[in-house]
Amino acid sequence: MKKRYASTWESLKEHQVPQWYEDGKFGIFIHWGLYSVPAFAPQTWELGEVPPDETWFSNNPYAEWYYNSIHVGYGPSYDYHVKKYGKDFKYEQFADMWKAEKWNPAEWARLFKKAGAEYVVLTTKHHDGFCLFPSKYTDYNASKRGPQRDIVGDLTDAVRGENLRMGLYYSGIVDWTFADDPILNNDDLFHTASPTFAYADYAYNQSMELIDRYAPSVFWNDIGWPRQGEHNLPYLLSHYYNTVEDGVVNDRFNDLYYDFTTKEYQSGSANRREKWEMCRGMGLSFGYNAMESDDKIISIEDAISLLVSTVANNGNLLLNIGPRADGTIPEEQEKRLLAIGEWLGVNGEAIYGSRCSSRESIKYTDQIQVHFTERDGALYVLIDAKGKSQVSVTVPGLSGNAVPLDPKVEADTAKIDGGLRFTVKNFGDSQNVAVFRLNRIM
Numbered sequence: 001m002k003k004r005y006a007s008t009w010e011s012l013k014e015h016q017v018p019q020w021y022e023d024g025k026f027g028i029f030i031h032w033g034l035y036s037v038p039a040f041a042p043q044t045w046e047l048g049e050v051p052p053d054e055t056w057f058s059n060n061p062y063a064e065w066y067y068n069s070i071h072v073g074y075g076p077s078y079d080y081h082v083k084k085y086g087k088d089f090k091y092e093q094f095a096d097m098w099k100a101e102k103w104n105p106a107e108w109a110r111l112f113k114k115a116g117a118e119y120v121v122l123t124t125k126h127h128d129g130f131c132l133f134p135s136k137y138t139d140y141n142a143s144k145r146g147p148q149r150d151i152v153g154d155l156t157d158a159v160r161g162e163n164l165r166m167g168l169y170y171s172g173i174v175d176w177t178f179a180d181d182p183i184l185n186n187d188d189l190f191h192t193a194s195p196t197f198a199y200a201d202y203a204y205n206q207s208m209e210l211i212d213r214y215a216p217s218v219f220w221n222d223i224g225w226p227r228q229g230e231h232n233l234p235y236l237l238s239h240y241y242n243t244v245e246d247g248v249v250n251d252r253f254n255d256l257y258y259d260f261t262t263k264e265y266q267s268g269s270a271n272r273r274e275k276w277e278m279c280r281g282m283g284l285s286f287g288y289n290a291m292e293s294d295d296k297i298i299s300i301e302d303a304i305s306l307l308v309s310t311v312a313n314n315g316n317l318l319l320n321i322g323p324r325a326d327g328t329i330p331e332e333q334e335k336r337l338l339a340i341g342e343w344l345g346v347n348g349e350a351i352y353g354s355r356c357s358s359r360e361s362i363k364y365t366d367q368i369q370v371h372f373t374e375r376d377g378a379l380y381v382l383i384d385a386k387g388k389s390q391v392s393v394t395v396p397g398l399s400g401n402a403v404p405l406d407p408k409v410e411a412d413t414a415k416i417d418g419g420l421r422f423t424v425k426n427f428g429d430s431q432n433v434a435v436f437r438l439n440r441i442m
Protein backbone atom coordinates (compact mmCIF):
# COMPACT_ATOMS: atom_id res chain seq x y z
CA MET A 1 0.00 0.00 0.00
CA LYS A 2 1.51 3.31 -1.10
CA LYS A 3 2.02 5.71 1.84
CA ARG A 4 0.11 8.96 1.54
CA TYR A 5 1.61 12.12 3.04
CA ALA A 6 -0.53 14.86 4.55
CA SER A 7 0.52 18.48 4.07
CA THR A 8 1.90 18.75 7.60
CA TRP A 9 5.49 18.83 8.88
CA GLU A 10 4.64 15.87 11.14
CA SER A 11 3.58 13.73 8.18
CA LEU A 12 6.61 14.75 6.10
CA LYS A 13 8.94 13.75 8.94
CA GLU A 14 7.76 10.16 8.53
CA HIS A 15 9.54 10.09 5.16
CA GLN A 16 12.63 7.86 5.08
CA VAL A 17 15.64 8.36 2.81
CA PRO A 18 15.01 5.78 0.06
CA GLN A 19 17.42 2.91 -0.49
CA TRP A 20 18.36 4.06 -4.01
CA TYR A 21 19.78 7.33 -2.60
CA GLU A 22 21.59 5.54 0.24
CA ASP A 23 23.05 3.03 -2.26
CA GLY A 24 23.70 5.36 -5.19
CA LYS A 25 26.66 7.31 -3.73
CA PHE A 26 27.66 9.18 -6.91
CA GLY A 27 25.73 11.69 -8.99
CA ILE A 28 26.44 14.20 -11.73
CA PHE A 29 25.34 17.82 -11.27
CA ILE A 30 24.86 19.87 -14.44
CA HIS A 31 24.85 23.67 -14.58
CA TRP A 32 23.87 24.70 -18.09
CA GLY A 33 22.14 27.88 -19.22
CA LEU A 34 22.57 31.39 -20.58
CA TYR A 35 25.69 31.89 -18.45
CA SER A 36 27.33 29.11 -20.51
CA VAL A 37 27.52 31.59 -23.42
CA PRO A 38 29.91 34.14 -21.85
CA ALA A 39 31.44 31.29 -19.79
CA PHE A 40 33.56 33.65 -17.71
CA ALA A 41 34.48 34.18 -14.08
CA PRO A 42 37.69 35.10 -12.29
CA GLN A 43 39.47 32.12 -10.73
CA THR A 44 39.62 33.24 -7.14
CA TRP A 45 38.58 30.95 -4.27
CA GLU A 46 36.56 27.89 -3.32
CA LEU A 47 33.28 28.74 -1.58
CA GLY A 48 34.01 28.84 2.14
CA GLU A 49 37.67 29.74 1.70
CA VAL A 50 36.94 33.44 2.26
CA PRO A 51 33.97 35.18 3.90
CA PRO A 52 30.88 35.61 1.67
CA ASP A 53 31.27 39.41 1.60
CA GLU A 54 31.64 42.09 -1.06
CA THR A 55 35.12 40.85 -2.03
CA TRP A 56 33.70 37.37 -2.73
CA PHE A 57 30.61 38.60 -4.59
CA SER A 58 32.48 41.14 -6.76
CA ASN A 59 35.13 38.53 -7.64
CA ASN A 60 32.73 35.59 -7.80
CA PRO A 61 34.37 32.47 -9.30
CA TYR A 62 30.94 31.05 -10.17
CA ALA A 63 30.44 31.60 -13.93
CA GLU A 64 26.70 30.94 -13.42
CA TRP A 65 26.63 34.17 -11.37
CA TYR A 66 27.63 36.22 -14.44
CA TYR A 67 24.43 38.35 -14.35
CA ASN A 68 25.05 39.49 -10.78
CA SER A 69 28.79 39.82 -11.36
CA ILE A 70 28.24 42.30 -14.21
CA HIS A 71 25.29 43.95 -12.40
CA VAL A 72 27.58 44.88 -9.55
CA GLY A 73 29.11 47.36 -12.01
CA TYR A 74 32.76 46.70 -11.26
CA GLY A 75 35.22 43.79 -10.94
CA PRO A 76 36.76 41.23 -13.34
CA SER A 77 33.47 39.97 -14.85
CA TYR A 78 32.16 43.49 -15.40
CA ASP A 79 35.40 44.50 -17.10
CA TYR A 80 35.32 41.32 -19.23
CA HIS A 81 31.71 41.95 -20.24
CA VAL A 82 32.27 45.59 -21.26
CA LYS A 83 35.35 44.64 -23.25
CA LYS A 84 33.82 41.62 -25.01
CA TYR A 85 30.16 42.61 -25.41
CA GLY A 86 30.01 46.33 -24.67
CA LYS A 87 28.51 48.33 -21.83
CA ASP A 88 24.98 48.28 -23.28
CA PHE A 89 24.80 44.54 -23.99
CA LYS A 90 22.04 43.07 -21.86
CA TYR A 91 22.36 39.62 -20.27
CA GLU A 92 18.97 38.66 -21.74
CA GLN A 93 20.53 38.89 -25.23
CA PHE A 94 22.38 35.66 -24.44
CA ALA A 95 18.94 33.95 -24.66
CA ASP A 96 19.13 34.20 -28.44
CA MET A 97 22.82 33.28 -28.62
CA TRP A 98 22.48 29.99 -26.72
CA LYS A 99 21.79 27.39 -29.45
CA ALA A 100 22.94 24.05 -27.96
CA GLU A 101 23.55 23.17 -31.58
CA LYS A 102 25.80 20.18 -30.84
CA TRP A 103 23.78 18.81 -27.95
CA ASN A 104 23.10 15.08 -27.93
CA PRO A 105 21.36 14.16 -24.66
CA ALA A 106 21.75 10.43 -25.32
CA GLU A 107 25.53 10.95 -25.59
CA TRP A 108 25.56 12.77 -22.25
CA ALA A 109 23.54 9.99 -20.62
CA ARG A 110 25.92 7.34 -21.96
CA LEU A 111 28.88 9.25 -20.52
CA PHE A 112 27.19 9.55 -17.11
CA LYS A 113 26.55 5.81 -17.14
CA LYS A 114 30.19 5.11 -18.03
CA ALA A 115 31.22 7.45 -15.22
CA GLY A 116 29.47 5.16 -12.75
CA ALA A 117 26.92 7.77 -11.73
CA GLU A 118 23.62 6.54 -10.32
CA TYR A 119 21.78 9.87 -10.61
CA VAL A 120 21.91 13.19 -12.43
CA VAL A 121 20.71 16.64 -11.28
CA LEU A 122 20.13 19.35 -13.92
CA THR A 123 19.47 23.05 -13.38
CA THR A 124 15.92 23.82 -14.49
CA LYS A 125 16.06 27.51 -13.48
CA HIS A 126 19.16 29.07 -11.97
CA HIS A 127 19.31 32.49 -10.29
CA ASP A 128 19.06 34.27 -13.67
CA GLY A 129 15.46 33.04 -13.99
CA PHE A 130 15.90 31.48 -17.42
CA CYS A 131 14.01 28.15 -17.52
CA LEU A 132 15.30 25.08 -19.33
CA PHE A 133 11.74 23.71 -19.62
CA PRO A 134 8.50 24.98 -21.29
CA SER A 135 7.10 26.69 -18.19
CA LYS A 136 3.50 27.95 -18.34
CA TYR A 137 4.56 30.86 -16.13
CA THR A 138 7.20 32.54 -18.27
CA ASP A 139 8.27 32.70 -21.92
CA TYR A 140 11.85 33.28 -20.74
CA ASN A 141 12.56 29.63 -21.39
CA ALA A 142 14.52 27.31 -23.65
CA SER A 143 11.50 26.09 -25.58
CA LYS A 144 10.69 29.64 -26.70
CA ARG A 145 14.22 31.10 -26.91
CA GLY A 146 17.70 29.89 -27.86
CA PRO A 147 17.71 26.06 -28.07
CA GLN A 148 13.95 25.99 -28.80
CA ARG A 149 13.52 22.64 -27.02
CA ASP A 150 12.55 21.13 -23.68
CA ILE A 151 16.09 20.63 -22.35
CA VAL A 152 14.81 19.19 -19.07
CA GLY A 153 12.47 16.72 -20.75
CA ASP A 154 14.95 15.60 -23.39
CA LEU A 155 17.72 14.95 -20.84
CA THR A 156 15.30 13.29 -18.42
CA ASP A 157 14.27 10.82 -21.13
CA ALA A 158 17.90 10.10 -22.08
CA VAL A 159 19.05 9.66 -18.46
CA ARG A 160 16.18 7.34 -17.63
CA GLY A 161 16.95 5.48 -20.86
CA GLU A 162 20.27 4.54 -19.22
CA ASN A 163 18.45 3.46 -16.02
CA LEU A 164 19.82 6.39 -14.06
CA ARG A 165 17.76 8.54 -11.72
CA MET A 166 16.92 12.10 -12.84
CA GLY A 167 16.94 14.96 -10.36
CA LEU A 168 16.04 18.61 -10.86
CA TYR A 169 17.63 21.74 -9.42
CA TYR A 170 15.50 24.85 -8.82
CA SER A 171 16.69 28.25 -7.58
CA GLY A 172 13.96 28.77 -4.98
CA ILE A 173 14.62 32.10 -3.33
CA VAL A 174 16.77 33.90 -5.92
CA ASP A 175 15.36 34.93 -9.29
CA TRP A 176 16.89 38.00 -10.88
CA THR A 177 13.89 38.45 -13.22
CA PHE A 178 11.86 39.37 -10.09
CA ALA A 179 14.46 41.19 -7.96
CA ASP A 180 17.91 42.03 -9.21
CA ASP A 181 19.47 44.40 -6.69
CA PRO A 182 23.16 43.48 -6.82
CA ILE A 183 23.95 40.77 -4.27
CA LEU A 184 27.05 41.70 -2.30
CA ASN A 185 26.68 39.66 0.89
CA ASN A 186 24.69 36.79 2.41
CA ASP A 187 22.04 39.12 3.82
CA ASP A 188 21.27 40.18 0.23
CA LEU A 189 21.34 36.54 -0.84
CA PHE A 190 19.01 35.11 1.79
CA HIS A 191 16.82 38.04 2.77
CA THR A 192 16.33 40.64 0.07
CA ALA A 193 16.33 38.48 -3.05
CA SER A 194 12.80 38.09 -4.50
CA PRO A 195 10.89 39.47 -1.47
CA THR A 196 7.35 39.49 -2.94
CA PHE A 197 4.30 37.25 -2.47
CA ALA A 198 3.99 37.23 -6.26
CA TYR A 199 7.39 35.58 -6.55
CA ALA A 200 6.59 33.10 -3.79
CA ASP A 201 3.54 31.97 -5.79
CA TYR A 202 5.65 31.83 -8.95
CA ALA A 203 8.26 29.59 -7.30
CA TYR A 204 5.52 27.36 -5.86
CA ASN A 205 3.72 27.08 -9.22
CA GLN A 206 6.91 26.31 -11.15
CA SER A 207 7.97 23.70 -8.59
CA MET A 208 4.57 22.02 -8.92
CA GLU A 209 5.01 22.19 -12.70
CA LEU A 210 8.39 20.43 -12.47
CA ILE A 211 7.04 17.74 -10.14
CA ASP A 212 3.99 17.04 -12.29
CA ARG A 213 5.83 17.10 -15.65
CA TYR A 214 8.98 15.19 -14.76
CA ALA A 215 8.48 13.37 -11.40
CA PRO A 216 12.14 13.96 -10.47
CA SER A 217 13.87 11.54 -8.08
CA VAL A 218 15.65 14.51 -6.46
CA PHE A 219 14.17 17.97 -5.88
CA TRP A 220 17.30 20.05 -5.31
CA ASN A 221 16.20 23.47 -4.13
CA ASP A 222 18.90 26.11 -3.85
CA ILE A 223 19.77 28.89 -1.41
CA GLY A 224 16.34 28.93 0.30
CA TRP A 225 12.59 29.14 -0.14
CA PRO A 226 10.66 32.44 -0.41
CA ARG A 227 9.73 33.41 3.14
CA GLN A 228 6.35 34.62 1.90
CA GLY A 229 5.73 31.05 0.71
CA GLU A 230 6.95 28.99 3.66
CA HIS A 231 3.34 28.15 4.59
CA ASN A 232 2.98 26.42 1.18
CA LEU A 233 5.96 24.11 1.74
CA PRO A 234 4.19 21.28 3.59
CA TYR A 235 1.72 21.02 0.71
CA LEU A 236 4.43 21.26 -1.99
CA LEU A 237 6.60 18.62 -0.32
CA SER A 238 3.72 16.24 0.48
CA HIS A 239 2.58 16.60 -3.13
CA TYR A 240 6.14 15.78 -4.19
CA TYR A 241 6.32 12.62 -2.05
CA ASN A 242 2.79 11.57 -3.06
CA THR A 243 3.91 11.97 -6.69
CA VAL A 244 7.43 10.54 -6.31
CA GLU A 245 7.27 8.05 -3.43
CA ASP A 246 11.05 7.47 -3.37
CA GLY A 247 11.97 11.09 -4.03
CA VAL A 248 14.42 13.07 -1.90
CA VAL A 249 14.85 16.76 -1.10
CA ASN A 250 17.87 18.63 0.23
CA ASP A 251 18.26 20.99 3.19
CA ARG A 252 17.90 24.34 1.41
CA PHE A 253 14.30 25.07 2.44
CA ASN A 254 15.21 27.63 5.14
CA ASP A 255 16.31 24.79 7.46
CA LEU A 256 12.67 23.73 7.84
CA TYR A 257 13.00 20.18 6.48
CA TYR A 258 15.29 17.81 4.58
CA ASP A 259 16.10 14.24 3.59
CA PHE A 260 19.80 15.03 3.24
CA THR A 261 22.07 17.91 4.18
CA THR A 262 24.42 19.58 1.71
CA LYS A 263 28.04 20.70 1.59
CA GLU A 264 29.24 22.99 -1.18
CA TYR A 265 33.04 23.08 -1.56
CA GLN A 266 34.27 24.11 1.91
CA SER A 267 30.92 25.53 2.96
CA GLY A 268 28.39 23.62 5.04
CA SER A 269 28.78 20.76 7.50
CA ALA A 270 28.49 16.97 7.37
CA ASN A 271 27.36 14.72 10.19
CA ARG A 272 28.17 11.08 9.46
CA ARG A 273 25.15 9.98 11.54
CA GLU A 274 22.77 11.31 8.90
CA LYS A 275 22.68 11.34 5.11
CA TRP A 276 24.50 14.22 3.42
CA GLU A 277 25.74 15.18 -0.03
CA MET A 278 28.99 16.85 -1.10
CA CYS A 279 28.79 18.96 -4.24
CA ARG A 280 31.38 20.97 -6.12
CA GLY A 281 32.41 21.92 -9.63
CA MET A 282 35.46 20.38 -11.24
CA GLY A 283 37.13 23.79 -10.95
CA LEU A 284 35.97 26.78 -8.89
CA SER A 285 32.75 27.21 -10.88
CA PHE A 286 29.58 25.23 -11.60
CA GLY A 287 28.78 26.92 -14.90
CA TYR A 288 31.35 26.41 -17.65
CA ASN A 289 34.29 28.80 -17.28
CA ALA A 290 36.37 28.81 -20.46
CA MET A 291 39.36 29.96 -18.38
CA GLU A 292 39.34 26.68 -16.37
CA SER A 293 41.80 24.55 -18.34
CA ASP A 294 42.86 21.00 -17.44
CA ASP A 295 45.56 22.21 -15.05
CA LYS A 296 43.07 24.40 -13.19
CA ILE A 297 40.49 21.75 -12.23
CA ILE A 298 40.42 18.91 -9.72
CA SER A 299 42.85 16.08 -10.49
CA ILE A 300 41.61 12.55 -11.11
CA GLU A 301 43.31 11.43 -7.90
CA ASP A 302 41.68 14.18 -5.85
CA ALA A 303 38.27 13.44 -7.37
CA ILE A 304 38.57 9.77 -6.39
CA SER A 305 39.84 10.75 -2.93
CA LEU A 306 36.82 13.03 -2.52
CA LEU A 307 34.40 10.28 -3.59
CA VAL A 308 35.95 7.74 -1.18
CA SER A 309 36.19 10.07 1.83
CA THR A 310 32.62 11.30 1.23
CA VAL A 311 31.09 7.82 0.92
CA ALA A 312 33.04 6.47 3.92
CA ASN A 313 31.47 9.23 6.01
CA ASN A 314 27.86 8.56 4.97
CA GLY A 315 27.74 11.06 2.09
CA ASN A 316 27.04 11.05 -1.63
CA LEU A 317 29.24 12.94 -4.06
CA LEU A 318 27.36 15.12 -6.57
CA LEU A 319 30.17 16.19 -8.91
CA ASN A 320 29.27 19.00 -11.30
CA ILE A 321 29.97 19.38 -15.00
CA GLY A 322 29.65 22.71 -16.81
CA PRO A 323 28.90 21.99 -20.49
CA ARG A 324 29.76 24.51 -23.20
CA ALA A 325 26.86 26.53 -24.71
CA ASP A 326 26.95 24.32 -27.83
CA GLY A 327 26.16 21.21 -25.79
CA THR A 328 29.61 19.64 -25.79
CA ILE A 329 31.28 18.59 -22.54
CA PRO A 330 34.85 19.92 -22.18
CA GLU A 331 37.37 17.12 -22.72
CA GLU A 332 39.07 17.72 -19.37
CA GLN A 333 35.77 17.19 -17.56
CA GLU A 334 34.93 14.07 -19.58
CA LYS A 335 38.39 12.65 -18.78
CA ARG A 336 37.69 12.87 -15.05
CA LEU A 337 34.26 11.29 -15.33
CA LEU A 338 35.66 8.35 -17.31
CA ALA A 339 38.52 7.86 -14.83
CA ILE A 340 36.08 7.79 -11.90
CA GLY A 341 33.99 5.27 -13.84
CA GLU A 342 37.04 3.06 -14.41
CA TRP A 343 37.96 3.20 -10.71
CA LEU A 344 34.37 2.33 -9.75
CA GLY A 345 34.38 -0.47 -12.31
CA VAL A 346 37.18 -2.13 -10.32
CA ASN A 347 36.35 -1.00 -6.74
CA GLY A 348 32.63 -0.20 -6.83
CA GLU A 349 31.83 -3.18 -4.57
CA ALA A 350 33.15 -1.09 -1.64
CA ILE A 351 31.08 1.94 -2.69
CA TYR A 352 27.65 1.13 -4.16
CA GLY A 353 25.21 -0.24 -1.60
CA SER A 354 27.81 0.12 1.17
CA ARG A 355 27.11 1.74 4.47
CA CYS A 356 29.15 3.93 6.76
CA SER A 357 31.35 1.85 9.08
CA SER A 358 31.48 2.39 12.84
CA ARG A 359 35.22 2.72 12.17
CA GLU A 360 36.06 6.36 11.50
CA SER A 361 38.57 7.34 8.81
CA ILE A 362 42.23 7.54 9.87
CA LYS A 363 44.62 10.29 8.73
CA TYR A 364 48.30 9.42 9.16
CA THR A 365 51.04 11.98 9.71
CA ASP A 366 52.24 11.63 6.10
CA GLN A 367 48.73 12.55 4.88
CA ILE A 368 47.92 8.96 3.87
CA GLN A 369 44.28 8.24 4.73
CA VAL A 370 42.45 4.98 5.41
CA HIS A 371 38.66 4.87 5.08
CA PHE A 372 36.19 2.08 5.85
CA THR A 373 32.87 0.97 4.43
CA GLU A 374 30.75 -2.08 5.16
CA ARG A 375 28.49 -4.22 3.00
CA ASP A 376 26.95 -7.70 3.30
CA GLY A 377 29.03 -8.62 6.34
CA ALA A 378 32.33 -7.53 4.78
CA LEU A 379 34.54 -4.66 5.87
CA TYR A 380 36.31 -2.68 3.13
CA VAL A 381 39.59 -0.88 3.81
CA LEU A 382 40.25 1.95 1.35
CA ILE A 383 43.85 3.18 1.45
CA ASP A 384 44.39 6.60 -0.12
CA ALA A 385 48.06 7.10 -0.96
CA LYS A 386 47.63 10.84 -1.50
CA GLY A 387 50.06 10.88 -4.39
CA LYS A 388 52.63 8.39 -3.04
CA SER A 389 53.51 5.45 -5.31
CA GLN A 390 53.97 2.99 -2.42
CA VAL A 391 52.50 3.05 1.10
CA SER A 392 52.82 1.07 4.29
CA VAL A 393 50.25 1.62 7.04
CA THR A 394 49.11 -0.25 10.12
CA VAL A 395 45.39 -0.26 10.78
CA PRO A 396 44.72 -0.95 14.46
CA GLY A 397 42.20 -3.51 15.63
CA LEU A 398 41.95 -5.40 12.34
CA SER A 399 42.61 -9.05 11.68
CA GLY A 400 41.73 -11.56 9.00
CA ASN A 401 42.55 -12.04 5.35
CA ALA A 402 42.56 -8.76 3.38
CA VAL A 403 42.07 -9.24 -0.36
CA PRO A 404 42.57 -6.36 -2.86
CA LEU A 405 39.54 -5.83 -5.12
CA ASP A 406 41.87 -4.83 -7.98
CA PRO A 407 43.81 -7.94 -9.06
CA LYS A 408 46.56 -5.65 -10.35
CA VAL A 409 47.20 -4.19 -6.88
CA GLU A 410 50.46 -5.62 -5.49
CA ALA A 411 50.26 -5.63 -1.71
CA ASP A 412 51.26 -7.57 1.39
CA THR A 413 49.38 -7.64 4.68
CA ALA A 414 50.76 -8.81 8.02
CA LYS A 415 49.44 -9.08 11.58
CA ILE A 416 51.37 -6.54 13.66
CA ASP A 417 50.90 -4.69 16.97
CA GLY A 418 47.26 -5.78 17.29
CA GLY A 419 46.40 -4.63 13.82
CA LEU A 420 46.98 -5.31 10.15
CA ARG A 421 49.90 -3.76 8.32
CA PHE A 422 49.21 -3.04 4.64
CA THR A 423 52.16 -2.56 2.30
CA VAL A 424 51.02 -1.49 -1.18
CA LYS A 425 53.75 -1.58 -3.82
CA ASN A 426 51.58 -1.05 -6.90
CA PHE A 427 48.12 0.52 -7.16
CA GLY A 428 47.28 -1.26 -10.41
CA ASP A 429 44.21 0.30 -12.08
CA SER A 430 43.12 1.97 -8.86
CA GLN A 431 44.78 5.35 -9.30
CA ASN A 432 45.66 6.40 -5.73
CA VAL A 433 43.14 4.40 -3.68
CA ALA A 434 43.65 0.67 -3.18
CA VAL A 435 40.67 -1.20 -1.70
CA PHE A 436 40.78 -4.41 0.37
CA ARG A 437 37.94 -6.64 1.46
CA LEU A 438 37.97 -8.34 4.86
CA ASN A 439 35.29 -11.01 4.89
CA ARG A 440 34.72 -10.84 8.64
CA ILE A 441 33.92 -7.51 10.30
CA MET A 442 36.38 -7.22 13.20
Ligand SMILES: CC(C)[C@@H]1NC[C@@H](O)[C@H](O)[C@@H]1O
Pocket (backbone or CB within 6 Å): 062, 064, 065, 222, 223, 264, 279, 280, 286
Ligand atom coordinates in the same frame (compact mmCIF):
# COMPACT_ATOMS: atom_id res chain seq x y z
C1 LIG B 1 25.84 23.84 -5.11
C2 LIG B 1 25.38 24.58 -6.36
C3 LIG B 1 23.99 24.18 -6.64
C4 LIG B 1 25.55 26.07 -6.12
N1 LIG B 1 24.58 26.55 -5.18
C5 LIG B 1 24.67 27.97 -4.87
C6 LIG B 1 24.58 28.80 -6.17
O1 LIG B 1 24.71 30.17 -5.88
C7 LIG B 1 25.66 28.36 -7.10
O2 LIG B 1 25.61 29.13 -8.29
C8 LIG B 1 25.49 26.89 -7.44
O3 LIG B 1 24.28 26.70 -8.11
